[in-house]
Amino acid sequence: MYQAMDVNMLIAAAILVGSYALIFSEVIHRTSAAILGAVTMVGVGMLLGFYTQEAALMAIDANTILLLTSMMLMVAMLRPTGAFEYTAVAIARFSANDPRRLLVYLSLAVSLISMVLDNVTTLIVFAPLTVLIARILQINPLPYLMSEAILSNVGGASTLVGDPPNIMIGSAGGISFNAFLAHMGPPIAAVWLCTVLLLLLMFHKDLGPRRDAIRTQQFDLQNAIKDPRSLWRVLFALGLVVTLFFSHHHMGIFPAFAALLGLAVALLLMRPKPEVLFGEINWSVLIFFIGLFVIVGGVEASGLLGVLGTSLAQLASEPGQLLLTGLVLMWVAALMSAVIDNIPFTVTMIPIILGLEASGAQVAPLWWALAIGVGLGGNSTHIGATANLIAVAEAEQCGIRGARISPLEWMRIGVPTTLVGLLMASAIYALFFDYFLA
Amino acid sequence: MRLMKALIETPVARQGMLIGEALRICVDKDVPGIPFAADSGRIIGRFSVRNVFLHYSIPSDMIKGAHLIGHEAFHLDLSSDHYEEVFRRAIDNTILDDAACLASTAQITKAMALMEKFNSSYLFVIDEGEYRGVVTRLGLTRVLLDEQG
Numbered sequence: 115m116y117q118a119m120d121v122n123m124l125i126a127a128a129i130l131v132g133s134y135a136l137i138f139s140e141v142i143h144r145t146s147a148a149i150l151g152a153v154t155m156v157g158v159g160m161l162l163g164f165y166t167q168e169a170a171l172m173a174i175d176a177n178t179i180l181l182l183t184s185m186m187l188m189v190a191m192l193r194p195t196g197a198f199e200y201t202a203v204a205i206a207r208f209s210a211n212d213p214r215r216l217l218v219y220l221s222l223a224v225s226l227i228s229m230v231l232d233n234v235t236t237l238i239v240f241a242p243l244t245v246l247i248a249r250i251l252q253i254n255p256l257p258y259l260m261s262e263a264i265l266s267n268v269g270g271a272s273t274l275v276g277d278p279p280n281i282m283i284g285s286a287g288g289i290s291f292n293a294f295l296a297h298m299g300p301p302i303a304a305v306w307l308c309t310v311l312l313l314l315l316m317f318h319k320d321l322g323p324r325r326d327a328i329r330t331q332q333f334d335l336q337n338a339i340k341d342p343r344s345l346w347r348v349l350f351a352l353g354l355v356v357t358l359f360f361s362h363h364h365m366g367i368f369p370a371f372a373a374l375l376g377l378a379v380a381l382l383l384m385r386p387k388p389e390v391l392f393g394e395i396n397w398s399v400l401i402f403f404i405g406l407f408v409i410v411g412g413v414e415a416s417g418l419l420g421v422l423g424t425s426l427a428q429l430a431s432e433p434g435q436l437l438l439t440g441l442v443l444m445w446v447a448a449l450m451s452a453v454i455d456n457i458p459f460t461v462t463m464i465p466i467i468l469g470l471e472a473s474g475a476q477v478a479p480l481w482w483a484l485a486i487g488v489g490l491g492g493n494s495t496h497i498g499a500t501a502n503l504i505a506v507a508e509a510e511q512c513g514i515r516g517a518r519i520s521p522l523e524w525m526r527i528g529v530p531t532t533l534v535g536l537l538m539a540s541a542i543y544a545l546f547f548d549y550f551l552a
Numbered sequence: 553m554r555l556m557k558a559l560i561e562t563p564v565a566r567q568g569m570l571i572g573e574a575l576r577i578c579v580d581k582d583v584p585g586i587p588f589a590a591d592s593g594r595i596i597g598r599f600s601v602r603n604v605f606l607h608y609s610i611p612s613d614m615i616k617g618a619h620l621i622g623h624e625a626f627h628l629d630l631s632s633d634h635y636e637e638v639f640r641r642a643i644d645n646t647i648l649d650d651a652a653c654l655a656s657t658a659q660i661t662k663a664m665a666l667m668e669k670f671n672s673s674y675l676f677v678i679d680e681g682e683y684r685g686v687v688t689r690l691g692l693t694r695v696l697l698d699e700q701g
Contacts, residue, residue, distance in 0.1 A: 199617065199619075199620055203620050242612060242613035242616045242617060243613070243616070243617055243620075245611070245613040246613040246614060246616070246617040246620065246621070249611070249613065249614070249628070250621065250622075250625050250628070252627065332621075332622045332624050332625045333620055333621070333622045333625075334619065334620050334621060334622045334623070335620075337619040337620065338619070338620055340619075508613070511611070511612060512611055512612075512613055513611055
């Protein structure tokens with residue numbers, strides 16, 4: 115029996131490694147690779163008897179998928195109203211032609227929006243607006259694009275809904291929106307402040323004071339809002355969602371249902387055309403996540419992750435060792451997120467941490483370590499986060515002299531900011547470890 | 553053959569032609585684009601005035617945020633040096649491969665439907681492999697109006 119389980123584990127691990135190799139190699143699209151891996155895992159698992167179709171369906175975290183879908187639909191309704199455009203242009207006028215203030219305000223806006231909405235969508239909307247603002251003000255958009263991407267990743271790390279890995283971590287760990295914000299908020303706020311200061315320092319040559327005052331008529335704020343009625347309706351529904359996020363644990367509802375409730379209100383108020391609205395959902399991302407859940411579910415069903423959890427349990431048995439384990443996890447997660455997609459890493463780590471919990475270890479600090487690591491690690495390279503790739507692509511196609519962001523240029527800024535951010539987060543994590551134990 | 557009443561005869565663009573030359577043909581003939589022909593004479597694409605400006609002169613950020621540009625943004629126009637340099641380039645990189653064509657016997661409604669399908673305001677008329685000319689939405693509208701007297 116024990117030998118048979120070993121074979122199953124090895125085969126499941128081989129399918130996992132093969133699937134991830136296919137995903138990261140980009141020989142075929144990552145979603146296609148995930149579907150291929152999931153189908154292989156279920157098929158082989160059924161043949162060998164360690165995985166079933168029912169178990170595969172149960173492995174899909176519906177809370178994550180429904181929450182992501184609901185928020186995608188909310189953004190799809192908010193985007194055409196012009197709210198993002200209004201925010202960006204208002205910031206440009208408010209900055210009064212001071213490049214440093216413009217950088218801080220734009221980055222702050224993107225970070226705050228990324229705390230509630232998907233930061234990739236935020237960047238897709240803000241990046242071209244940033245280039246346009248830079249074009250009108252005759253400044254280089256590079257510092258702004260990089261800062262927005264980096265700080266939207268940092269901002270998104272602070273909340274349960276700010277980043278897909280956080281949604282998965284929160285869902286698996288049964289962590290409420292408030293608990294997530296309470297534990298991640300303070301270290302991320304410190305990291306955010308540190309990162310802004312560092313970015314201002316590293317970009318100081320591009321952000322020198324300008325003599326000519328901004329002419330407010332360079333921007334047309336009146337035409338920014340395209341549909342005020344729809345804007346207020348979506349904002350009302352979004353406000354409801356955020357309120358429910360803050361109270362979902364008291365009401366005994368999942369974050370996904372909080373988002374679905376707000377979505378239902380928005381749909382009722384907005385009456386959008388279904389064929390247009392549902393076409394805005396990023397199905398590729400959702401199916402990719404579903405595929406990953408099924409693949410990792412197979413590895414878990416084979417018993418491999420349980421064995422891993424048991425063997426790692428002694429590492430996390432004492433507070434001193436637990437702190438060290440958390441720090442190692444944070445830095446490994448950051449390193450992995452810098453070079454590969456952080457989602458597969460997170461999806462794989464979650465059952466291992468759950469396995470540790472089943473072995474009696476106190477895993478609460480490990481959730482926070484994982485969230486910090488995957489949230490900050492992606493900033494060090496241009497391929498580390500999707501938001502970074504959007505900033506690079508926008509800089510590339512804008513045609514403004516000196517705006518192009520090469521991979522080395524990204525690392526010149528990204529590596530120091532990530533290292534300082536991680537050191538700051540590690541210090542807070544270690545100094546206030548008792549708080550993270552709760 | 554009502555389509556022929558709206559036909560505008562034009563030369564075709566060929567590999568190596570300069571953007572300035574192709575634009576001049578479009579302007580002189582008052583058409584938004586002309587066909588791009590291979591050495592064999594077969595139509596394999598189109599040269600589009602709109603696409604030249606999309607490709608070389610109007611950044612995508614300005615298109616997305618066009619309504620946000622105020623009336624005191626005075627420095628956005630590109631210099632005449634830029635246009636001179638663009639007009640001296642070969643058309644090869646600006647050619648689109650989706651040339652929408654139809655026969656001269658086709659009905660006006662079909663022509664209009666094809667323009668909608670291809671999100672275009674003009675079509676190329678080809679009979680048995682031979683290029684005849686361009687029809688535009690405005691030209692077809694003129695035919696319909698003229699028929700009403």
